[in-house]
Amino acid sequence: MSAIGSGSFGTVFKVKHRLDDKIYAVKRVQFGDISEETKQIVLKEANSLSKLDSDFVVKYEDSYLESNYLYIQMEFYSQSLRTVLKDKAIVFERQPEDQMNVFEYFISCEIFKELLECVEYLHESDPPVIHRNLKPENILIDLNFTSNRCVKLCDFGLATDHNTHRQIVSPFVHSVCGTFGYIAPEVLMGKEYDHKSDIYSLSIIGEELFGIDLQDWKLIEAKKLLFKKCIQSIYGTLLDMMSTPFWRQRPECREVLAKHNEWSIDKTVV
Template identity: 90%
Template sequence: MFGLNVLFITSDDMVYGFGNNSEGCLGLGHNSPIPSPELIPELCHQNIQYFVNGMNFVIAVNAVKNLYGFGTNTCGQLGRNPETHRSNQKPELIPWFTDKNVVQISCAYVHVLALTGDGRVFSWGGNSFSQLGCGHPTQGWEHMYIPIGFQFEYPIQSVYCYTSTSFVITSSGHVLSWGDNSCHQLGHNISGVILKPKAISTISGVKAITSTEFSTIFHTTNGLYLSGLFGDMTKPIKSPKPIPCKLVVQQMLQINSYIGDNNEYTNYNNQFIESSPIGSGGFGTVFKVTHKLGGKIYAVKRLQFADSNEDTKQGVLEEVNSLSKLDSDFVVKYEDSYLESNHLYIQMQFYSQSLRTVLIDKAIVFGRQPEDQMTVFEYFTSCEIFKELLECVKYLHESDPPVIHRNLKPENILFDPNFTSNRCVKLCDFGLAIDHNIHRQTVSPFVHTVCGTFGYIAPEVLMGKQYDHKSDIYSLSIIGEELFGIDLQDWKLIEAKKLSFKKCIQSIYGTLLDMMSTPFWRQRPECREVLAKHNEWSIDKTVVTKQNNFHEVFNTLKSNDNSVFYEILFRKTQ
């Protein structure tokens, strides 16, 4: 909270506060400083879910979306007439919202925005810069304590308000803003006051907004965009401009200092319990951590910038940029990134299993000795994994702009135990990923860049020659060899196999050879072309379910500690 105050809720639904209590913003009935936690009776047993604070005022929201306001009310920001209620030193219900189904609240210095479940936006409080969007500013002695409602043409996804500015993001990722635009912090190429909600025509795909008194950062699917007066600039950026990926670390630290009050992860050690390192990815070490509030587990990559060279810093920034743009079931979800004490933290979803661990367990789980041939069940499972892996890489290659992973290996292929969208395979570790401009005749910036993991690197990359996204296809062929237990150098081995699905084995053998094609790497097939022949190299699920021992194998897999194989067989044969 502003002014060094703390509010918290205990597991038995009791609410406490302590701090300097300016303007009575702790809701204790007075404005004296409180050095240790003190009970707030009016909020106890109200099932309070969260607090939103402005400058010396707070709005508490409970489970049934009732709003309680306390603190200063000089501009009507608590929804009460300031002429009769200059402050609420005890929490009071804001009755106007008891039936409005409020889903989000945002508080600024003296004004508030609320978003309801039916997409309406309400504003109230101070309006000196028309930040309420009513069409005109008001004098200091005029107050707008009765909420003003807006019904926009498009569904509204979220609302944000800052010092004297207001923003809404539509479900399609567009932004409307209004209020003080003296430094172009609203993203409009006109200075002064914007009286009513006005669309920003120059950006789209906006996911979140962070603002200060003079500048705004728009977090979009295409990276960060900046508008306004930032840092030591003498002239403002008049409309949103992209922040280059090569943004120096000092600038990132400056951004972080501005948005720190809005970032719930500003103190890593206070927010997380660090369990153990779970691997080393591009440019950093990955830790399994548990969030202290709620117990949710995450994977956090940590890099110490103080000892890093410029290439390493650039690589990490590119990974953050890549992760923020890739929002799909095909990749590990990027949660957040933040700078603290010369460390950059990248917070992601946590998954305990990689393809490496699956490959280690697979033969054992299916009861196969190294010299034995795969059963129809193991081959079917391998096909389903390879199919999903191809779909993941296809997503990268067909993104706009296309993305080359450049470090595909079993350790960077993870398994989702929840099978979100009936999928289990996800890609991670984008520290070496790059955008590829398909309109260039060459990929000149990367012609001589050797990167990746030895054994999975395409020969053209290893030799420092020209390459493109087909280098990922080569890596997939090596992974395919391991997954299907095939030695591409031994055709006689394939000929010798006496299996009911021998034709499928021969088809995947030929497919992997095509994917490995060297030196004519441009002839390697696209992922979509390999997927188009899925019915040639895979086994139909009916063949699997009609096996006499299907239920026996099914129950054996179900009882195994590694549930991945059971889940794949169960879900993919339905």
């Protein structure tokens, strides 16, 4: 058993099952060191994972209590989007200041498309689920394409249901949480928010994935890009997804996906 990282409130280990010889990821949380409120959050994560039985999220296997520890067993993936972001320029032999070639841009589009589909699944569940901690480390990459897709979401320790009716009839406000740099401004300021806070996080991830500086439109205009119209489209799309302070105007994942042919490039071009 070896530690491979940390998630919300616990450490994640890579383990080998003694009976089936399969490799799993197991999140371990020490109950003796956390408050009752945090215990409920951790138990909620296990409960949420057990209900989200889909190819869009990491597969829940089991959870159990042992010696004052809670263990949450999940399918194992060795790579996260953080690894991809770190390595893809090296793989495509691109210097940081250089533009992506057509192959790297196509792969970036496919990853972003699958990521949007994953979050769309959460937001259109009944009731809708807000992940609240979307970041490259919580986006896993299935290199074997076991379900004909490569992107899955993990770490639902901060996820919460969003009952739209309850939001309307009461002053219910979700708590402030997430990872700095990916948190929507309305969340950071402790204001009322909904699933559109995840859309903001996706825009920051998209900025990293496509190597775009959303603060510099003139740079996009000045560059002699191989697929300029696509870059301009994804730039505008990410800006809409980041929309602040009018966060309710951010597009839904399905609306961004509907324009996939505008910001992506056709497979036949690659």
